[in-house]
Amino acid sequence: MRIALVLIALVLLSTQAALAYVPGVAAATEPYIVLPSYLYPVLVKPGESFSVVVRGEITPSQAMLVSHRSSHPLALEERGRAELFIDPTYTFRGQQLRFRVPSDAADGLYMLMIRHERGLLWMPNAVIVDRAGGPRESIRIVHVTDTHFGAEQGGYPNNFKHTRYIALLNTLVEKHNVKLIVYTGDLIDVGTDVQSYRDFFSATSQIMAPQLALTGNHDWSQVVDTRSLVEMYYGRYIVPFVAWNFSYGDFMFVAIDTKFEGYPEMWQLDWLERTVAGSPHRAVIILMHHPYFSQAGTYKGKPEDIRGSVYSSWRTAWEQGRRFIEIVEKYKNIVAVLAGHVHRDADAIYERADGSRVHFITTVTSNHGYPAGFYWGVKLLEIRRSGEVRVLIPGGRSYSPTAGSINTESFLTFELRDSRSTAVSWFWNNTGFADVGIEEVVLPFYLNKTVPMDSYRIFGSQNSVRRVERYDLGLYYLFKVYADLRSPGKLTIASYEDRTAPRIELPALPTPALNRPFVIMVQATDEGWGVESVFAEVKLDGKTVARVNALRTVEPSQFRLLYVPRAYGVYEIVIRAVDLAGNAAERSIKFSLEDPEKPTPSPTPSPTPTPTPAPPPALPTETPSPISPMPTPTETRSGDNMLLNVLIVLLVIALAAGAVIAFLRR
Secondary structure (H helix, E strand, O other): OHHHHHHHHHHHHHHOOOOOOOOOOOOOOOOEEEEOEOOEOEEEOOOOEEEEEEEOOOOEEEEEEEOOOOEEEOEEEEEEEEEEEEEOOEEEEEEEEEEEOOOOOOOEEEEEEEEEOOEEEEEEEEEEEOOOOOOOOEEEEEEEOOOOEOOEEOOEEHHHHOHHHHHHHHHHHHHOOOOEEEEEOOOEOOOOOHHHHHHHHHHHOOOOOOEEEEOOOHHHOOOOOHHHHHHHOHHHHOOOOOOEEEEEOOEEEEEOOOOOOOOOOHHHHHHHHHHHHOOOOOEEEEEOOOOOEOOOEEEEOOHHHHHHHEOHHHHHOHHHHHHHHHHHHHOOOEEEEEEOOOOOOOOEEEEOOOOOEEEEEEOOOOOOOOOOOOOOEEEEEEEEOOOOEEEEOOOOOOOOOOOOOEEOOOOOEEEEEOOOOOEEEEEEOOOHHHHOOOOOEEEEEEEEOOOOHHHOEEEEOHHHEEEEEEEEOOOEEEEEEEEOOOOOEEEEEEOOOOOOOOEEEOOOOOOOOOOOOEEEEEEEEOOOOOEEEEEEEEEEOOEEEEEEEOEEOOOOOEEEEEEOOOOOEEEEEEEEEEEOOOOEEEEEEEEEEOOOOOOOOOOOOOOOOOOOOOOOOOOOOOOOOOOOOOOOOOOOOHHHHHHHHHHHHHHHHHHHHHHHHHHHHO
């Protein structure tokens, strides 16, 4: 088994230029795994088979399931074609491979790896092996929504600050028995932003639990049609479906797509009813992006009775709005509806005519803007098959329908890695985990396997480390570090020491002006572990007047410094970049701001020595005429005489020429 893993790793190294954990993405002409996905896994029991859908054509030579607990070979049973219905306008077609799981496979969440004639395909967190078929009677999930990768809020790009959820979710999985993570849309701020999809893959594939995701209106932003959504953007990097269902033990999760307009097409509601009716023995949790109710509260009555309380987009498309609530009223196995979009907590209850209840859970945004009084966060839920839904808040804070999420704004916990993942770092400056009763946080370090495991060392705040678990995952190493984050610190696991300072580059600078923001875009790069911070010391007339921290941008090596000059004088801005090893680089710029209303002082003339008076000349016999300061008209100077002579010559020539012309004309 170990030899097989090594062979697969060697294939990966020979076919990919980037030897990092962060997965490379297939080029447009290369095959890739469509299903199962790291955000739509397949559930299988030992001894059963499952299907893999591939874009392109491959001939598998070896396939395996790999986890940090165990690994198992897969037997190829069948090759064929797959047709996936996406919506009435589009059907996805690809290759279908069917593999059988060994009967002795251990329960767990696995990475799927398929070796073929052109290289290796792999998908993390893609296969759940579970003898019981999933949770029974109750399940704990975390609801995450509106991550908005590609945007910036609160001084950090959302892509960067979302790493706090890698730490939080992995900790909740271990400490609070969470079995599933669900994302209800607006994963990406602009649906055509491919780099942010890759960043989302990098972050969420580090969560060590099954995950599900669906579209929001921002995921549809700038996307022209369903084919583009599936083949180029959301479907290529997340999940190919816009509507899907996932059965997990006694529960079934059903996703519908409220699209850009804020409500589903009618065909989805027809499909929703058939799907719910077909699983009467499972508790159904519906997932969608736009909420059904606008505000928290308890609602009951006929559709027309509650229409005024329905969210505006559903109210506008009332045919769909009425049909949806009629389905919820009719099928008693629907126990919860989870949504996002409004960036605030607004948990509501719908009471059916028979008195049974459906919980409509609306959760705050994880990363982006929110109304006054709210915050960034996620929601921890316990759902029972009987229909009971509880919002759990670690740390003992009381629950209310408008304040049920875990507030993560103080969870300033960030991850950085070098270009090859031979150095991975976590650094933090918070007490937020302790505020919710978490004293030991799980930090995953996914490391490049081209370097021997025993060459990796831990640097930084080692006194915060409680224990470390090390795993060989075939393609990379996983170091799970259990750490105490109650005081600021940082940890780096690297195969080398970083002794090289960062590099700072400054573009052309704007023209500064008094009381106007002066923005400097700083390019700070590091060949070692990574840049931890960029800041500036501002000096006015030689005296330090401010320290300004630079803000990170979506571009990892670009930082934004903003300062508003408040006084006239000579400025010096000293910019420093510090990496995670403590190495620093420095650049400075200078400029002056002069007060335009302040008169410019005239230069003080040098004193002129008083001449010694000469003896007076002898008086003439005749008194001369007084001397005028300027020549009088009767007086001429040498320059004037020369000009007069030239004019006389030119006049003579002109008269002569005129006489000749007159003579010739006779």
